[in-house]
Amino acid sequence: MAHILLRNRDVAGIWQFDTYVANGGYDALKRVVNDLSPDEVIGIVSASNLRGRGGAGFPTGRKWSFIPKDAPVKYVTVNADESEPGTFKDRELLEKNPHQVIEGALIAAYAIQATAVYIYCRGEFWDLAHALEERIEEARQANLAGENILSSGWSCPVYVHLGAGAYICGEESALLNSLQGLLGQPRVRPPFPAQVGGGLYYAPTVVNNVETLANVPWIILNGADAYQAIGTPESTGPKIFCMSGHVERPGNYELPLGITFRELIYERAGGIPNGKKLKGILPSGASGPVLRATEEVLDAPLTYEAVAALGSTLGSASFILMDEDTDMVWAAAKTTHFFKHESCGKCTPCREGIYWLDKIYERILRGEGTAHDLELLEKVPQQIMGLTLCALGDFACNPVLSTVQQFRDEYEQYIGLVEPVAAEV
Amino acid sequence: MLAEKHAERIEKIFAKYPDKRSGVMALLYLAQEEYGWLSEETLREVAELCDIDPTQVQSIAGFYTMYSEKPKGRFWLHVCTDLPCALRGADDFFSALCAYLGLDEHGGTTEDGLFTVEPVMCLAACDKAPMLQCNFHYHENLDLEKVKALIEQWRAEASRDDGVQG
Numbered sequence: 220m221a222h223i224l225l226r227n228r229d230v231a232g233i234w235q236f237d238t239y240v241a242n243g244g245y246d247a248l249k250r251v252v253n254d255l256s257p258d259e260v261i262g263i264v265s266a267s268n269l270r271g272r273g274g275a276g277f278p279t280g281r282k283w284s285f286i287p288k289d290a291p292v293k294y295v296t297v298n299a300d301e302s303e304p305g306t307f308k309d310r311e312l313l314e315k316n317p318h319q320v321i322e323g324a325l326i327a328a329y330a331i332q333a334t335a336v337y338i339y340c341r342g343e344f345w346d347l348a349h350a351l352e353e354r355i356e357e358a359r360q361a362n363l364a365g366e367n368i369l370s371s372g373w374s375c376p377v378y379v380h381l382g383a384g385a386y387i388c389g390e391e392s393a394l395l396n397s398l399q400g401l402l403g404q405p406r407v408r409p410p411f412p413a414q415v416g417g418g419l420y421y422a423p424t425v426v427n428n429v430e431t432l433a434n435v436p437w438i439i440l441n442g443a444d445a446y447q448a449i450g451t452p453e454s455t456g457p458k459i460f461c462m463s464g465h466v467e468r469p470g471n472y473e474l475p476l477g478i479t480f481r482e483l484i485y486e487r488a489g490g491i492p493n494g495k496k497l498k499g500i501l502p503s504g505a506s507g508p509v510l511r512a513t514e515e516v517l518d519a520p521l522t523y524e525a526v527a528a529l530g531s532t533l534g535s536a537s538f539i540l541m542d543e544d545t546d547m548v549w550a551a552a553k554t555t556h557f558f559k560h561e562s563c564g565k566c567t568p569c570r571e572g573i574y575w576l577d578k579i580y581e582r583i584l585r586g587e588g589t590a591h592d593l594e595l596l597e598k599v600p601q602q603i604m605g606l607t608l609c610a611l612g613d614f615a616c617n618p619v620l621s622t623v624q625q626f627r628d629e630y631e632q633y634i635g636l637v638e639p640v641a642a643e644v
Numbered sequence: 645m646l647a648e649k650h651a652e653r654i655e656k657i658f659a660k661y662p663d664k665r666s667g668v669m670a671l672l673y674l675a676q677e678e679y680g681w682l683s684e685e686t687l688r689e690v691a692e693l694c695d696i697d698p699t700q701v702q703s704i705a706g707f708y709t710m711y712s713e714k715p716k717g718r719f720w721l722h723v724c725t726d727l728p729c730a731l732r733g734a735d736d737f738f739s740a741l742c743a744y745l746g747l748d749e750h751g752g753t754t755e756d757g758l759f760t761v762e763p764v765m766c767l768a769a770c771d772k773a774p775m776l777q778c779n780f781h782y783h784e785n786l787d788l789e790k791v792k793a794l795i796e797q798w799r800a801e802a803s804r805d806d807g808v809q810g
Contacts, residue, residue, distance in 0.1 A: 245713045304766040342673075343767050345780035378660045383708030385670055386765065400665035400694065404708055420662055433668055463728035463770035470771045505727060505766075513747045539728050539770075553727040563707075618706075 221625035223457045224433045225473045227315035236357040240320040244429040247436035248322050251329050260330040263489040264435065266443035267316045269453040273298055273389070273428030274503065274534040276523050278434075283425055285413035286331040292422040295328045296398070298337040299429050300382055300389040303504035304557060305537035307451055308459040308471050308523050309429035313340070316433070321377060325364060326439060328375045329568075331425055335376050336364075339394050345593030352379050355639045384562035388611045393563065395419050404565040405609040428535075449473050454522035458536050462488040465542040467496065470578070481517040484540065495542040499626070502526055503534025505554040506614030508548070508621035547626040548633055551618045552580035558615030569612035573605040576619060588634040596623050596630075646689060648672060654693065668694045668704055670684055672711050681712045709764065710780070717753045717760035719798050722777045725763040728770035737774035740788045745795070758802055759795070 222228050232238045241244070246350045251260050251435035261370045265280025286293055297320070297574065301309040314319055324336050340348040359365040366374045380398050387393045388403040391412055398419060410417030418424025434456060450456050453478040460483055463469050467489030484490065484497065492499050497512040502521075508531040510516050519525050526533040543549060559577040562568045576599055579592050600616035607613075621628060631637045647654065657670040671690045672682060679686055684698075684703050691698040705711045712720075723738045738751070742761055745754050751761035769775045772784035776791070783794060 237782070270692045302766060303766050305707075306766075306769050307768040307770055310768045321711070333795070343777060343780060346782070379661070381668075381669065381673065383672070385708050385712040398666060399664075399670040400696070400704070402703060439694075461770065464731040469732075501727075539731070541731065546729070550727060553730055557726055558723075560765055 221581055222473050224319075224342050224430065225310070225311065225316065225471060225498065226319065227476075228380070233316055233460050234314070234318070234354070234363070235254065236318060240314075240361075243440065244318050244436075245322055245361075247439035248325050248329070248363060250357065251326050251439055252371045252373070257332055260326065260439070262387060263348075263443050264330070264438060267434075267438045267446040268443075268452075269431065269434050269438060269446065270432035270455070270523070271428055272458065272535065274303070274435075274506075274532075276533070279427065279431055281386075282328065282413065282427070283330050285411075286423045287415065288332070290415060290423045290629045292329050292420070293333045294419040294422060294424040295324055295336045296391075296394065296419055296424055296426045297324050297336065298389060298391065298394060298426055298427060299338055299340040299344065300386075300394060301429070302341055302343075302386040303391050303506060303535055305501065305539040306461050306535050307463075308461050308537075309455065310344065311349060311471050312429055312433050312459075318358065319350055319362070319433050320429050321351075321355060321358055321412055321437060323435035324377065324427070325358075325368070325375065325436045327425055327427060327432060329373065331423075332373065333375055333425070335378065337398055337419065338377065339388070339398055340379060340381055341388070342381050345381070348379050348381050353582045355379070355574065363439050363570065367454070379613070385559075385563070387563040387609070387611060390611065392417075393609070394426065395424065404562075404563045407608060408411070423490045436596055437564075443459060444452040447478060449515045451520070451522050453524055454533075460487075461535075461537040462540070463538065464540040465545070466538075466540045467492050477520045477522050479482075479518055479520055480512075483521060483538070484517070491540065491542050493542075495544065497540060498543045499541040499547055499622075501539040501541075503532045503552075504537040505557055506610075506617060507532040507534050508617045509550075510621075511625050511626065525644065544595070547629050548580070548583060550620040552577075552584055552617040555580050555615060558611065562611060562615070566607040566609075567611065568603045568606040570616070572599050572612065573615045575599055576615065581631050583630070586633070588630075590634060590636060593623065593627075593630050593634060593636075596620075645673070645674060646678060648679070649692060664694045665696050668696065668701060669708075672701070672705055676711060681715045683713075687713075717758050718802060719759050719778050720780075721759055721761045722764040722767070722774065723751075723761065724765070724767045724769065724775060726766040726770075727768070729773035729775065732773040734774045737786065737788070737791075741776075741791055744788065744792065757800065 249367040261283045269279045270276040364377045382388050388397045392406035393403045460472045486489045500510045557575045562569045603612040645801045657667045675686045687701045691701040721799045725734045753760045775784040
C-alpha cells in the first residue's frame with residue numbers, strides 16, 4: 220500500500236517543493252482556502268476521527284473546535300519536540316517530507332483562522348530546523364504561507380522555534396512557556412491552551428503533533444469516509460510505529476491501526492535478532508507500562524483501546540523491544556534515570572520522588588538493595604502519580620511499577636531474596 | 645558585541661515574535677556560537693538585548709542542556725545512552741570512545757581542548773544506534789572504528805582551521 224504519511228518512501232525527493240507540488244502537494248490547502256469554510260474543514264477532520272499522534276490520542280477536530288471564533292489573535296503551534304525515548308517518526312517526516320507537515324499546519328491554521336504558526340523543534344533537530352525554514356520560505360514565495368495566502372485575504376506566517384534540550388517542552392503548556400522565553404515548565408490548567416489566557420502569549424492556541432498534521436492534507440483530498448476505512452472504527456487511520464531495541468529491522472513503519480503486535484514485530488520488523496525470544500515490550504517509549512510478550516499480547520490489535528485493556532498505552536507507538544536476556548531491573552533503572560534528568564523541578568512529588576527512585580535503582584544495581592527498597596519502589600509512585608501539574612511523574616512511575624509487578628523475580632534476585640537462575644556453564 | 649556584529653540576525657530573530665523575551669533562546673545560541681560558551685557577562689548581554697532580567701536569562705541557560713555555562717572542547721560529542729540505544733550497545737560504545745580519547749568513564753574534555761564527550765538523553769535516532777551528535781550534527785550507526793575515523797577528520801579540520809587563522 221502506498222504511504223499516506225511517509226510518502227518519502229514512495230516518491231524520491233518529495234522534500235523538494237517542486238516534487239511535492241508535482242505529486243499533489245498543497246492541493247489540499249488550495250481546496251480548503253478556495254472552497255471550504257473554516258467550520259467545514261473542522262467538520263471533515265472531526266468526521267475522519269483523526270486522533271492526536273503525540274501520545275494522548277485526543278480527537279483533532281474537537282481540539283480545533285474549542286478555539287473561540289471571535290478571538291482576534293489565535294495560534295497553531297506544531298509540537299516537533301520529539302524527545303520520548305524510542306520515538307523518531309516526526310524527525311523522518313520533517314526531514315524527508317517536510318512540506319506535508321507545513322501544509323497540514325496551514326490547514327489547521329485556516330480552520331481556526333490563526334494569525335501565525337510556530338513549529339517548535341527540539342534543539343537537537345538543529346540541521347532539520349534550519350532546512351525547514353528554507354522549505355517554509357519556498358511555500359511563502361508560492362503564496363501558500365505568509366501574507367494574503369492564495370489571495371484570500373487571510374495571512375498566516377509560519378515560524379520555526381528551536382528548543383534547547385528539555386524533554387518537558389514536549390508537554391504542551393511547557394512548550395508554550397518555552398516559546399515565550401519563560402522557563403519550560405508546565406502551566407496550571409485551566410485555562411487550557413485553546414482558551415483565552417491559556418495558549419501562546421495567552422491567546423487561544425491549538426498544539427498539534429507533527430504526525431497528526433501530516434494526516435490532514437490526505438483527509439481533505441480523500442474525504443473523511445476514506446480515512447475512516449483505514450484502521451478500526453475507534454482507532455482510525457495510519458500510524459507510524461517506531462521500532463527500536465532488540466529488533467531485526469529497526470526503523471519507522473507506517474501501518475493501519477489495528478494490526479497485531481505479532482504482525483508488526485515479526486512480519487514487518489523482522490522479529491528478534493539472533494533467534495532470541497522476546498521478553499518485554501514498551502509500546503509507548505519510556506513513559507508507558509512495560510508488557511510481557513505473552514501470546515495474548517502478541518495477538519492483540521494495536522489500537523488505543525486494546526493496548527489500554529492490556530494495561531499499557533499505545534501513546535506515540537514507539538516500540539522498545541527487549542529480548543529474553545534483557546535485565547528488566549536495569550531497563551527500569553535506565554528509564555528512571557531519564558525521567559530524573561528530565562523532571563523540570565516545578566512539582567515536588569515528581570522532582571523529589573523520581574530522584575529517590577533513581578537512588579534506589581543505583582543501590583539495587585550495585586547489589587546493595589534490600590527488601591525494603593523493593594517495597595519503596597511500589598510506595599514512592601503512590602506519592603507521585605496524579606499529584607503533579609503534568610504527566611511526567613506518572614510516566615516515570617509506569618516502567619517502575621510494571622516491571623516490579625511483572626518481573627518481580629528479577630528484582631528479588633538482585634536483592635538476594637531468591638537464588639539467581641543458574642546460568643549456562 | 646553581539647548587537648553590532650550580528651545586527652541583522654538579531655533583527656530577524658526578534659521579527660518572529662510579538663515580544664523580545666521570546667528571542668532569548670535563539671540569542672543564547674547566537675552568543676554561544678560567537679563566544680563558545682555562556683559567561684555571566686554574555687548572559688547579561690543577552691538579557692539587555694531581550695529586555696529581561698539577567699537572572700531570568702541565567703535560569704533559562706541553566707534549564708536546557710544545549711547551552712553551556714562553562715568552556716568546553718571545540719567539538720561537543722553527545723552520545724545517547726538511553727534505553728533504546730543502550731539495548732544496541734551504546735553504553736559500551738560510550739566507554740570505548742572515552743577510553744580512546746583518554747577520558748574517564750564519565751567523559752569530559754580532552755587535554756588538548758578539542759573534544760568534550762558527554763552522555764545525553766534520547767536524540768530521536770534510536771533505530772540507528774549507537775550514535776552521537778557532534779556540535780548538534782547527527783552521526784549514526786557507529787562503532788569504535790567509525791568514530792575513530794570521524795575523530796581523525798575533526799582533528800584534521802581543527803588543525804586546518806588553526807593553520808588558516810595562524
